[in-house]
Structures are given as structure tokens and as C-alpha cells.
Amino acid sequence: MVVRSDASPPAGVVPVALSEVLDDEPALSAELVELCAWIADYYEAPPGEVIRAALPAGSGVAARGVVALTAAGRAALDGEGAAMQPRQRALLARIAALGARGLPAGGLTAAVKRQLDELRAQGMVEDVEQRATARTRLRRERVVQLAVDAGAACAAVARAPRRLAVVERLASGEAVAVASGVLASELGGARATGALRALQARGLVRVEQLERYRRVVSAPSVLEPALAANAAQQRSIEAIGAAAVGRTFETFLLHGVTGSGKTEVYLRVIATALAAGRTALVLVPEISLTPQLAARFRARFGDLVAILHSGLSETARLGEWSRLRRGDARIAVGARSAVFAPLAGLGVIVVDEEHDGSFKQDEGVRYHARDRCACWARPRRAWRARRTPSAARTESSC
Secondary structure: OOOOOOOOOOOOOOOOOOOOOOOOOOOOOHHHHHHHHHHHHHOOOOHHHHHHHHOOOOOOOOEEEEEEEOHHHHHHHOOOOOOOOHHHHHHHHHHHHHHHHOEEOOOOOHHHHHHHHHHHHOOOEEEEEEEOOOOOOOOEEEEEEEOOOHHHHHHHOOOOHHHHHHHHHHHHOOOOOEEHHHHHHHHOOHHHHHHHHHHHHOOOEEEEEEEOOOOOOOOOOOOOOOOOOOHHHHHHHHHHHHHHHHOOOEEEEOOOOOOOOHHHHHHHHHHHHHHOOOEEEEEOOOHHHHHHHHHHHHHHHHHHEEEEOOOOOHHHHHHHHHHHHHOOOOEEEEOHHHHHOOOOOEEEEEEOOOOOHHHEEOOOOOEEHHHHHHHHHOOOOOEEEEOOOOOOOOOOOO
């Protein structure tokens, strides 16, 4: 992964040219790359491993370099052309026996490397990069949506009943896009498909491939309203809300006995931050607590909430991560791994039960979610709330 483009290589180091740009947009935002760099420096971790931890598990694409035969090499192996040295012929036969797998470019002896250089110069072998398919990918479906105003589309096809039916279906649905298979079944199968192709040719509709979203936690059909706040809650909401709207970095300790309404304060202040165009991160110490808290947040904010923790399947985690990255979800709720949530414009961080030891990651890339949150919030002028603070220290060394 390229993390900087304005740096010069160290003395004696020759940069490797990029073979291809895999994504239309970076997998990690500049802010997340900055965070990964901080973690790598602060915890003395390999930067590549930190970036791997920030990406959804199973979404990476492994690549390796191999040496493969060219058409000239295959012809030479069949006896065509000039005579070859026995060792070169034996090496060509070895590469041919490997077939599509090719000869791995790494771990070769100096003698084999010299022979390969000679064969490259003769055009008999070439270097090829092979990529494996990502272990986890989101399912996609073809969807149709209007490309122009509904009134203009209806006027353009007023004399074509089937095309008009397709346009009216797209214009009347609550969803922005309708699955093409559903559209065909509703409006007459093959004839509807023909009408759809005609509309697409005229530029009235567009057909796209979109990720299919499967809810991790069910959302209610009707969102619950905010509860009435008592005097103590209202003071907390106003103080923390002012920091969220004013975009100033502050840390708050929310004190209250169990059942005193601390979660309602979080919900109200997060709603204020969302209204100001910002996003929110909520960390809980245990995976077992995530569904309970997530259900509470879903009841208030619906599909704006995404769930991130290691108890989900890789496909489910990738789906939730993608919703956050696209901005379809603006609140991330999860355990310590949710610190890598791709949230843009972060304005609120809530660390529930901050004293809990499960916020420490002690396998692979080691980090403390509490420290990460403090260093993430400070330059972004976000506010951070804590419940049951750690006795080890009350301020981060960031």
C-alpha cells in the first residue's frame, strides 16, 4: 500500500514501480493512514502489519511474482530456432512443467537468476504478477434507477406502455434503486427486460452493480424518540454538546450509578453531532455487550449504526465496514477493533467502562484503544467521554 507520495527513498534504496492501481479510491483514508503511522511509531510495530489490522479480515489480495514462458520460449522448447545450452533448455522445461503456476521469482539461486536474465534478454521468459482472489467479498446485485427526472422520463415514454410502467415503478418506489430481477418479475419478465434495455439505451435509466447489505442487527420500523432528560442529564448534554458543535477537543468523565441514564446522554449528544455533519465512535469492552448497546442505538438511529467486532463473520464485518466507508452509516459501535472504523469527520468518541483490560490488544499488533481514541480525537477537535475511567492514568501521553 502506498502511504506517501512526497517522500524520497533512503540512500541506496531503489523504489519499485507500481504494477497496477487496484482500487478506484484508497482502501484507507489519509486520516486512517496517519493513525496507522502513529500506532506503528508509538508501539514500535511494523507499519505494514498495522495497516493490515486496519483493513477488514479476509479482504486483502495477496500477490506474488513468477516467471512464465513466452510464445518464443515455448517454440524454443519444441525445438524451433537456434540451438540452446542444456541448462537453459532444462530451465525452460522446468518452467513449462509448472504450467499456469509459473516459477516463483523468490528463493532462486544465483546461477538460476543468471540463466533467467539470459532467457529474458532472448525474450523466452517474462515476469508476471499473480494475484489471489480476496477470501471475503461482498455480494453485489444489478440495480436500476432513473437517470433523469421522473416527470421527464414519463413524458419521453408516454406512448410506450411497458417502458412507462418501468419508469413509474422506479419513480414510485421508496428505494432509490430496484433490483433488476425484482423489476422483471413484477412487470412481465422478458418484456420488462427489453423495455429496460431500451430505456437504458436512451439514457433514461442506469444499471449499476451495488453491494448487497445484510443487517447485522435488525432495525425497528419506527425509531424511538429521545427521552425526557432530568436536570443532571440536561447539564451534561449541554456541556458535552457545546464541545461537539464547537469542534473543540475535550475529555469528559460521565459519572452516575447504574441505570441513571448515562446512555441517554450519549444518544442525545451523538444526535447533536450528527446534525452538525459529524460521525461517532462508541467502544464497549466486551463483544457480549455489543448487541445490547447496538440494539439501543439502532432503536434511536436505525441504519445509521454499524456494528464492528470479531464475533461477526468476515463477510458481515466487511459489509458494516463498507457502509461506514461510504457514509451510509455514521455511527460505529463495537469492541476495541472498532478503533479502525473508517469514519470521516469524527466528532464523538465514547469509551464505555474505560478501565476494562479488554481494551488492550495483546496479540499481533499491540495497542490500547483508549490511547488510540485520545490521539485520534485531539487533532480532529472531537470530544471523548468516559465511563469508569482507568486508575492507571487519566490523561493520554499522546
